[in-house]
Structures are given as structure tokens and as C-alpha cells.
Amino acid sequence: MNYVKGNKENSLTPITSGWIKEILENKSLLDELMSTYGSPINIHHLPSFVNNIKKFQQVFKTKQVNAQLFYARKANKSKGIVKKALQTGIGVDTASFKELQQSISLGGKTDTLVLTSAIKTKEQIELAIDQQIPIVLDNNDECKLTQQIAQQKNAKALIAIRVSGFIVDGEKLYSRFGFDIETVKEYILQHFVKDKTYHLLELTGLHFHLDGYSTHQRGIALHSCLDLVEELKAHHLIIRFIDMGGGILMNYLEKEEEWLSFKEQLKNSVKEQKENLTFNGTGLGYEIINGKLEGTLKTYPYFNKINSQLFLEEVLNNKQHNSGLENYKRTNQQQVQLRIEPGRSLLNQVGITVAKVSHRKQDAKGQWLVGLEMNMSQMLSSSADFLLDPYIIYQDEIGDHHEEVKVYFTGAYCLERDILLKRAIQLPKLPAIGDTIVFVNTAGYMMHFFETEAHLFELSTNLIYEKTHEVPQTSDFIDDNLI
Template sequence: MNYYKGNKTEGLTPITSPWMLELLQNSSLLHSLLDNYGSPINIHHLPSFNKNIKKFQQVFRAKKVDAQIFYARKANKCKGLVKEALNTGIGVDTASFKELQQSISLGGKTDSLVLTSAIKTKDQITLAVKKQIPIVLDNNDEVELTQQIAESINKNALIALRVSGFLVDNKKLYSRFGFDIEKVKEYIVENFVTTNKCKNLKLKGLHFHLDGYSTKQRAIALQTCIDLVEELHQYQINIEFIDMGGGILINYLADENEWIQFNKKLQDSVKNKEESLTFNGTGLGYEMIEGKLQGSLKTYPYFNKVNSESFLEEVLVNDFKDSSLSNSERAIENNIQLRIEPGRSLLNQVGVTVAKVAHRKQDAKGQWLVGLEMNMSQMLSSSADFLLDPFVVYQEDVTSNDEAVSLYFTGAYCLERDILLKRSIKLPKLPEIGDLVMFVNTAGYMMHFFETEAHLFELSTNLIYKKLDVNKAPTTKDFINDDNL
């Protein structure tokens, strides 16, 4: 074996799928891929994507509720995943002109696409109306613009209204998006019933997407939307679907205890001004103010007992209900299709990022810095750090003469802060130039969301991986460059 996970003990061990381990064991294949496509590469495993789709479908099927999944492609830009989503019969949530246009050219249609962009330009709306793709409208200006465009091309537009401001435990959930749930009924009656202001708009659905990861908030938001659907029946308005957006939590970590211990150690290291756990002692959200530990961990919650299917299940069951029926039972009763727009959770275990070691050095503090042929934007979390131990694939075996080393991986941008992971990574020996580092489970938001071309660096190559023969070891032929799809 010539691959090792960083931090054999006291680490944050990622859940690592068999397909990832198979690649780690096949270092000659990984080297060939990097030789062919440069460093870093992103590898996407289609069967894992498919598995995630099936798991969500199974939850809905068990509840016997009409449902559709729309893969939120903003989480990853690959065409291969969009194609796979459409081939398996689920839809795709698009959030820009190009995402919409490309998804249409990959086979997306009225039932399999939705447009949810935060800013909707005329060209997006025109394309969506022409192709009869439902548009989730956020505000009155968008409603008026869509009405104008639809009327000018003599078509009807299919629309849903995004709503927000749900009351949970007597507190209103703030969002910059959507119509206020407390005022939207009045708005609908005024614009869709008592006047013909929206004569070219067919109101098909309600939509919400909540910040954060509370199942309770989602369950109550769904319940409130179903209440609204029922109230609208008296005005002969028939809402066909409620879209609950994304934000379904996933679990990245194999061991809850490691997560608890890491949190404790991080707090202690901030208190004691220690620098061995994180780069230059960064607290990842914790800091000492006037001698007291303040703040909280500002990262994704990497360990979650309730995740993926069980998360969705909690929203559908709704333990917080004020009626005797669950959310899914009420959806069935009202003939409502339930929709979700998962991004990250459909990409769970779908991708890895692999880069090559370029140099090793010791800084003035004596810390080892290992430079990789990649930059921070090619694996960047929106939160304070990506808290999963990486794997190193050595070219030469580790022997009993080798010395363990703690190090930080650094990237190619000219910024002091291009430290790829803020946690110190302990390895059985110092990597050599040309050794490989694999970061696992990076497909959701980590690869593309913040990727930039500063210094004119090439963007990473994205490979779509599906074995041509499942019984054989993978070869380079099983990997297709997403640009060529």
C-alpha cells in the first residue's frame, strides 16, 4: 500500500467510498490521468450520483406522495451530471442563462427544468417562456417583467412564487429572497384573481429555500405553504407544486467522536494560543476576547446524524404539526407535487480532487509547507475550512526509516492565505515532488463555486467516471473530459 490518510489518529476521517479507495490503490492510473490532463483534476463518479437520486426517490415513494427532484447544478458545473440527472428522469434546477441554455441543449424540457436565478435577466426569462420552463419569481418587478415578455411573444409563462419570512417559534425567519408569506395571499388575489395584471402568467407553484439546516424550519415552512394552498382554493387557484429548495444536510465524517474531539481541541488551542493544530493558530471562528473564548466554529457542520434521507423524512413527517396529518399526507390530500432542489446532497461521495506535489519547504517557524500544483480557488469552501483529512499517494513505499511529519498544503496564488487546508496534516513521511494528494468528497461546491483564473491559471479538468466494464479495474478509457460532452 502506498497511500495514506493524513492524521491516522486524532484526525477528521472522511467517509470514503469504495470507488475512491480503488483509485487510491491504482496510483499508476492516477498518474496517467494527471499526465494527460494536468494538475489538479476533478473526478466525478456517476454511479454514486445515481445512488443518491434513488435514495431520495425511495423516501418519497415510501410516503406515496407525488414528487420530483431537481438537481441544483449550481453546486457543480459539469455537464455530465446534468445529463445523468436528465437520463435518470429527475429534473435540473438552473440559476443563470447559461445553466438554463446548456440544460435545454442537454435534453431538459418543461417538466424537467426550473429557473430559480437570484437575478433574472430578460434573456433568461425570454428563453424560459419560449421553452415553457417554469420560472420561480422572487418579487413584483420580476412578475411584471415576465408578464410583459410573455405578452409580447404571445405566450403564457409557467411560474411559481418564492416565499419567505416563515414564523418559527414566534420568530420570523429573515431572507432577502421571496415574497413575505404574510402578505403573499393578498398579492396573489390582487394580481391573479381580482385583476388581469398577470393574464399571461400561469401560477403553478410555491417555492422556498431556507438558509441553514433546520428540519424543523423546513417542516414548518412546508406546512405553512400547504395552508396557503388550501386557502387559495377558495379563489379557484390551484397550486400544483411546492418546491422546498435545497439545503439537505449530508454527513462527511466516519466518526462522531473525532468531530467532538476536534471541536474541543480547537477551542483549547485558541485558549492556549497554540499553533500546532491549525495554521498560525487560526481559530476557524473561535477567538479570545478580553481573556475569554468567544465565537463558534464557522465551518459546515461536517458530522450529522440526521442527514440525506433521514433529513428529508423529518421534513415530510413534520413532528411540529398543528394538524393530525403529516406534511406528505396533506400534500397527497391536496394533490400537490412536492419538489426538492438538492445540490450538495446529490453530490455526496460523487467527486474527488487530485493534485501533484510541486515542492516542499520549511518556513521560518520550522513548519513544513508542501506546495501543490493547484490554487486555493480550485478547492475552496464558503466556510472557514474544509475539514476532511486528505490522502497522499506516495511514489516510494514508506519504510521504518521514515519519519512522521506534520505539514500544511499550500497553493499557487500569490497570497499568504493560499493554504489549502487550515488544519495541520500528519503523514508517515514527507511527500516527494510528484507524489499525489487526493481530497475526497469535493464535488458539492468545493470544486467550481469559487474557481477563478487569476495568474491565468487553467481551470481544472473535470472528468466523468463510469466504468465501461464494472468487473475490471478502471483504465483511462473510463474517464471522459466533461468539456467533450
Template sequence: MNNSTKYSKGNPDGGLTPITSPWMKHLLKNQTLISELFDKYSSPINIHHLPTFSNTISSFKKIFDDYGLKYQIFYARKANKSKSLVKQAFASGIGVDTASFKELEQSIALGGNGQNLVLTAAIKTKEQYELAIENDVAIVLDNKDECQQAESIAKTLNKKAIIGIRVSGFIVEDRKLYSRFGFDIERVEQFISANFGTGRHYENLTLKGLHFHLDGYSTMQRGKALSDSISLIKTLNAKGFNLSFIDIGGGILMNYLENEHEWTDFESNLKSAVIKNDNQLTFNGNGLGYEMIDGKLKGSLKTYPYFNRVNGTAFLKEVLDFTNLETGKTNAQTLKELQLELRIEPGRSLLDQTGMTVARVAHRKQDAKGQWLVGLEMNMTQMMSSSADYLLDPFIIYRDQKESSTPVDVFFTGAYCLERDLLLKRKINVPHLPQIGDIVAFVNTAGYMMHFFETEAHLFELSKNLSFSVTERTSFLDFVSDELVE
């Protein structure tokens, strides 16, 4: 078999064309290599390119360095469970944000410590507190109960717990931003003043900074929240506290798509199809958040915003350049003046272009509506986030190249015994019907798509995770299974 294989993008005449890195294109051309990986690891396989991850880390570091700021970057591990990325994060000089006992335990075993780890779990157990406190890992506390638990455990261990306080409830454009997480910023100053410090209630908690994480992706909201947090730290430090950092969490937008027009056209066409009650763009007319109620279009697109002009480091720059109208100074200027350390916890945006998921075709069939369903050796949880659909066109690698073929519309289905196990809800046009054993590749899946909701229902094996570092002349031996990373 020729080692160089032609591959085809789904929806070749438009669709939603993903940005695709050279390393991805190199693999897509090498069907023999991917087939060897399937023979060893079965289907599906998640593939991670570590140099891409490192390069993205470097780009974020450069922004902070250009501003002359004190900073620390924590990779949000919840976005992807692969141990190889944790090792690479440490090797690239950044930390890791952990959100569970096992994430923290593994990260410590992989080289993490009190200088490069943080625990931000939404639910914290006794074991989590103990492990973090014993290893001097900072803990972000969300409420009074957590403060009390951390205090009690720190006292029992005869240790000081390093903590940050999560805040929320910022007022932006006369509207209070709701979050189920954190202390209300309008009340937290009084709470800290009354309970922290020598002789106070939480004398075993060493308060080092503030933390927030906003819902949504507004740089203006984040800029205002950072500005308000700076003001709060100034007030607290004037009272004798010594807070040294502000952590603004993640939520940094990334851009998946090559073409803005494809994105706007897709949403426009979807709304039009829902209005006309003739939605043939998605499986069984799924509106992906849009629906007609009393003759009017209601709802909104319940997916990630896949095209974004302001993304990555440009997104962060807008937050840093936000100007406090009272002082006339930007966030970056004030942070530098006060020598405050700015911390971020990106997950998705640090993993941009780092991973892809490949799966084999198991069968083809036509349903009662005449729709072609192409079943893959994977299930919907192995490419699922909180988004209503993954709006990127997949790539198809055909084993047998045909000089002439008949294009066909297909839906890709998964292995769970559920009517809704659709890997993509969008209808995908392909050059010709895939055969059993052909390969379907989904690119840029490392951030939240591979593992976030992955389950072992039906006792299916979890997907295999591989990493590699070379780009050209790649061989089977260059890929390392995550099970072997230590």
C-alpha cells in the same frame, strides 16, 4: 511500477476521517492510472463516479415512493458545473435546477425541457426570462420587479410564463426567520390575490406553485415552513387558484465523516487552543470562527457541519413527518390528501460520494516558523465553498514507498500569490514528507467544493473534470472529459 499503490490518510492516528467509497479506494491504489490522467489533463483533476450519483438519486426517489407522494427532484446544478452530471440526472429521471443563463442554456442543449428544468437564479436577466419562457421552463420569481419583468417579456413573446412564487419570513417558535429572498409569507397571499388571474395585472404569468429555501439546516424549521406553505396553498386554491406544487429547495444535510467523536473532539480542541492562545491546529492560529474578545471565547465554527447523524433521506423524512398541531396531520399526509406535488432541489446531498479532487505536489519548503509547506499544483479556489475550511483529512499517494519514515506536520498551499492560499487551514500529519510529483487526493468534493468559487486568476487553466462509470479494472480509456459531453 506496481499498479497497486499504498496510500496514506493524513492524520493516520485520528484527525477527521472521511467516509470513502470503494471506487475512491480503488483509484487511490492505482497511482499509475492517476499519473496517466495527469499526463493527459494536468493538475488538478476532478473525478466523478456517475453510478454513485445515480444510486443516491434512487434513494431519494424511494422515500417519496414509500410515502406515495407526487414529487419531482431537481438536481441543483450550481453545486457542480460538470455537464456529465446533468446528463446523468436526466438519464436517472430527475430534473435540473438552473441558476444562470449558461446553466439553463447548457441544460436545454443536454436534453432538458419544460418538464425537467426550473430557473431559480437570484439575479435574472432579460435573456434568462426569454430563454425560459420560450422553452416553457418554470421560473421562480422572488419580488415584484421580477414579476413585472416576466410579465412584460411573456407579453412581448405572446406566451404564458410558468412561474412559482418564492416565499420567506416563516415564524418558527415565535421567531420570524429572516431571508433576503422571497415574498414575506404574511403578505404574499394578498399580493397574489390582487395581481394574478384572468384580467389581473400579471395575466401572462401562470402561477403553478410556491417555493422556499431556508438558511441553516433545521428539519423542524423546514417542516414548519412546508406546513405553512401547504396552508397558504389551501387558502389560495379556495379562492380559485390552481396551485399544484411546493418546492422546498435544498439544504438537505449530508454526513462526511466516519466518526462522531473525531468531529466533537476537533471542535473541543480548537476552542481550547483558542482560549489558551496556543492554537497550533491551524495555520497561523486561525480560529475558523472562534476568537477571544475581552477574555471570553466568542463566535462559532464557520464551517459546514461535517458530521450529521440525521442526513440525506433521513433528513427529508423528518421534514415529511413534521406534524401540524392544528390538524394533527403530518406534512406527508396532507400533501397526499391534497395531491400536491412536492419538489426538492438538492445539490450537495445528491452528490454525496460522487467526486474527488487529485493534485500533484509541486514543491516543499520550511517557512520562517519552521513549518513545512507543501505546494500543490492547484489553488484555493479549486476546493472552496462558503465554509471556512474543508474539514476532511486528505490522502497522500507516495511514488516511493519507504519501509521506515519520520512523520511530519505539513500545510498544503496553493498557486495564487496570496498569503492566504491555503488548501486546508488545518495542520496535517503525514507518514513522511511528500516528494515532488507525489499525489494528494481530497475526497467527496463534488458538492460545492470543486467549482463554486473557482477562478482563472493568473490566467491559470480551470481544473479538468472527468467522469466514469466502471468501478473495477478501470483504465485510462474509461474516463470522459467533460468538454466532450454533449
């Protein structure tokens, strides 16, 4: 076997699905793909995506909740995944004109699309009204604009109202988005019942999306929305759905012990001002201030016991303070459809990023830097680092007599900080030019969210993979641009 995971010791072992292992074993396939499409390439495995959809659907089925999933496509640009989402019968959450337009041409319709952009342009609203796609409105200016456009078109706009500012354990959750939950009822009653200012806006849903990953906060937010649905019903305003956004935690790592031990080691290494764990000793959020260790780890929490379906179940099982009734029971009783908009968690185990080794060098500190044909924007976390061990596929046999080496992978931008992973990666031997590095589970945000064309670099190629042969072949991989 020519492939090996980095960091035999001090591992952060990524959960690695069978399809990924099969590809890791097939270097000639990856070589062929890279010689056709360049480096890096992103591979997306559709059956894993469908599998994730089914797991969430099963939770709703067990709880007998009328529900619909909307895949938050902001997490990944590929059309192939959007198409698969629609073919599988779920919806798509869109957040820009192009996301909406493309999703419509891929088959999305009024019941399978939603527009949730943070900034809504006239063009977005016009398209949504033309296609009768629900628009999640965030503020009074957006309501006004939507009403104006609907009037010009002599049409109705389907809308949902985004709410925020939920009070959880006595504290108010801040958000820059949405109407304040404490005043939104008055706002709705005034504009939709009393004055009918917005008579062309058909209020069909409520929406929230919480920052962070608390099931408790989501549980309470959902109860608050269910309360509001009841209160509005008394005024003959029937809310059809509550959309509770995304943010469902995902688990990237095989072992909790590794995660806990990494955090301890990082703290110790910052305390002792060592530079052997991370590039230039970066603390990824930890730092020494006045001789004391301060700060917290500023990365995504890569290990999570309560993730995906379990996370969703916790939200549905949250009990209302007074009645003791769970969210799922209340949702059923009120005959409201529950919607979720997972992005990252629907992309669990869906994607890998593959890049070629371009050069190796030793810097003045004696550290090995391995330059890859890719740049930092092509695998960038919104948090301080992507903390998963990568795989390397050597062209030559690894052999028995080799010298272990610690490396940092570097990218093509003219920035000192284009260090692809901040953790030192220990390998059984120094990579050779042309060897292949594989980063796993990158489909959610990692590959696309920050990708730029600085230096006029080409954007990476996205391949959509559905195995049709016993052993995967290049014809099983479709360029997403052709979808």
C-alpha cells in the same frame, strides 16, 4: 500499499467509498490522467450520483408522495452530471442563462427544468418562456418583466412564487429572497384573481429555500405553503407543486467522536494560543476576546447523524400544530407535487480532487509547507475550512523507517492565505515532488463554486467516470468538455 490517509491521530476520517479506494490504489492511473489533463483534476463518479437519487426517491415512494427531484446544478459545473440527472428521470434546477441553456441542450424540458436565479435577466426569461420552463419569481419587478416579455411573445409564462419570512416558534425567518408569507396571499389574489395584472403568468407552484439546516423550520415552512395552497384553492387558483429548495444536510465523516474531539481540541488550542493544530493558530470562528473564548465554529457541520434521507423524512413527518397531520399526508391529500432541489447532498461521494506535489519547504517557524499544483479557488469552502483528512499517494514505498511530519498544503495564488487546508496534516513521511494528494467528497461546491482564473491559470479539468472495466482504465474517464 503506497497510499495513506493524513492524520493518523486527531483524525477527521472522511467517509470514502469503494470507487475512491480503488482509485487511490491505482497511482499509475492517476499519473496518466494528470499527465494528460494537468493538475488538479476533478473526478466525478456517476453511479454514486444515481445512488443518491434513488435514496431520495425511495423516501417519497415509501410515503406515497408524488414528488420530483431537481438537481441544483449550481453545486457543480459539470455537464456530465446534468446529463445523468436527466437520463435518470429527475429534473435540474438552473440559476443562470448558461445553466439553463446548457441544461436544455442536454435534454431538459418543461417538466424537468426550473429557473431559480437570484437575478433574472431578460434573456433568461425569454428562453424560459420559449421552452415553457417554470420561472420562480422573487419580487414584483420580476413579475412585471415576465408579463411584459410574455406579452411581446404572445405567450404564457409558467411561474412559481418564491415565499419566505416563515414564522417558526414565534420568530420570523429573514431572507433577502422571496415574497413575505404574511402578505403574499393578498398579493397573489390581487394580481392573479382580482385585477388579473399578470394574466399571462400561469401560477403553477410555490417555492422556498431556507438558509441553514433545520428540519423543524423546513417542516413548518412546508405547512405554511400547504396552508396557502388550500387558501388559494378557495379562490380557484390551483397550485400544482411546492418546491422546498435544497439545503439537505450531508454527512462527510465516519465518526462522531472524531468530530466532537476536534471541536474540543480547537477550542483548547485557541484558549492556550497554540499554533500546532491550525495554520497560524486560526480558530475557524473561535477567538479570545478579553481573555475569554468567544465565537462558534464557522465551518460546515461535517458530521451529521440526521442527513440525506433521514433529513428529508423528518421534514415530511413534521406534524401540523392544530391537526397533528404530517406534511406528507397533507401533501397527498391536497394532490400537490412536492419538489426538492438538492445540490450538495446529491453529490455525496461523487467527486474527488487530485493534485500533484510541486515543492516542499520549511518556513521561518520550521513548519513544513507542501506546495501543490493547484490553487485555493479550486477547493474552497464557503465556510471557514474543509475539515476532512486528505490522502497521499507516495511514489516510493512508505517503508518502516520514516519520520512523521506535519505539513500544510499551499496553493499557487500570490496570496499569503492560499493555504489549501487550515488544519495541520500529519503524514508518515515528507511527500516527494510528484507525489499525489487526493481530497475526497469535493464535488458539492468545493471544486467549482469559487474557482477563478486569476493569474490566467487554466480551470481544472473535470472528468466523468463510469467504470466499464474490471480495473479502472483511462478510457473510463471522459473530459466533461466533450459531453
